[in-house]
Amino acid sequence: KAGVTQTPRYLIKTRGQQVTLSCSPISGHRSVSWYQQTPGQGLQFLFEYFSETQRNKGNFPGRFSGRQFSNSRSEMNVSTLELGDSALYLCASSPGTGGAGTEAFFGQGTRLTVV
Amino acid sequence: GEDVEQSLFLSVREGDSSVINCTYTDSSSTYLYWYKQEPGAGLQLLTYIFSNMDMKQDQRLTVLLNKKDKHLSLRIADTQTGDSAIYFCADRATSGTYKYIFGTGTRLKVLA
Numbered sequence: 001k002a003g004v005t006q007t008p009r010y011l012i013k014t015r016g017q018q019v020t021l022s023c024s025p026i027s028g029h030r031s032v033s034w035y036q037q038t039p040g041q042g043l044q045f046l047f048e049y050f051s052e053t054q055r056n057k058g059n060f061p062g063r064f065s066g067r068q069f070s071n072s073r074s075e076m077n078v079s080t081l082e083l084g085d086s087a088l089y090l091c092a093s094s095p096g097t098g099g100a101g102t103e104a105f106f107g108q109g110t111r112l113t114v115v
Numbered sequence: 116g117e118d119v120e121q122s123l124f125l126s127v128r129e130g131d132s133s134v135i136n137c138t139y140t141d142s143s144s145t146y147l148y149w150y151k152q153e154p155g156a157g158l159q160l161l162t163y164i165f166s167n168m169d170m171k172q173d174q175r176l177t178v179l180l181n182k183k184d185k186h187l188s189l190r191i192a193d194t195q196t197g198d199s200a201i202y203f204c205a206d207r208a209t210s211g212t213y214k215y216i217f218g219t220g221t222r223l224k225v226l227a
Contacts, residue, residue, distance in 0.1 A: 006157075031213050033215075042217060043215075045214050045215060055212055056213075058214070090157055090158065092215075094213050096213075103160055104213050104215070106159070108156060109157045
């Protein structure tokens with residue numbers, strides 16, 4: 001069974017640009033969550049999508065947005081990039097039912113560098 | 116809001132046991148997890164425990180949960196150099212959502 005696939009693995013962008021990151025969850029999983037990991041703030045929850053609907057949202061500015069497609073693949077977009085957006089962005093896949101044992105599995109992440 | 120805290124560093128000798136500690140604040144926590152992150156990689160789920168359990172053992176891993184003190188620990192028996200990584204404790208307070216609150220991570224260094 002294939003794991004969680006995030007593309008691209010590495011990305012370099014210039015301040016002010018926008019970027020789109022992609023996540024393909026494990027087959028059959030309907031929930032996709034996104035996290036930002038930085039040395040200073042650690043792992044912070046961005047948002048979660050389930051069946052194409054945003055189910056939960058973290059405390060990030062509106063420049064961070066996401067969506068989920070009918071095949072459960074998800075994208076997140078960051079507009080007007082700032083230097084502080086440089087981070088490892090991790091995607092997590094789960095069945096989505098939220099019950100016992102339905103833990104999330106993470107991808108390898110996309111390393112975004114803003115210059 | 117919810118918060119999860121861990122000590123930053125732990126160093127042990129190969130073959131010894133490692134104990135990584137975590138405290139959390141949310142009294143409604145339902146599921147608590149331990150993840151491992153190796154350099155340049157994503158998070159690997161190690162184990163988890165439900166809030167109605169006190170202990171869970173999984174091969175070399177033992178998780179202890181003290182709900183009264185909101186304290187979680189991960190014990191790794193016979194620690195190997197391959198166990199060197201960052202270990203994250205995570206709290207998923209509400210069933211039905213996958214919003215995890217992660218601790219700061221504990222960097223485990225195993226000395227040969």
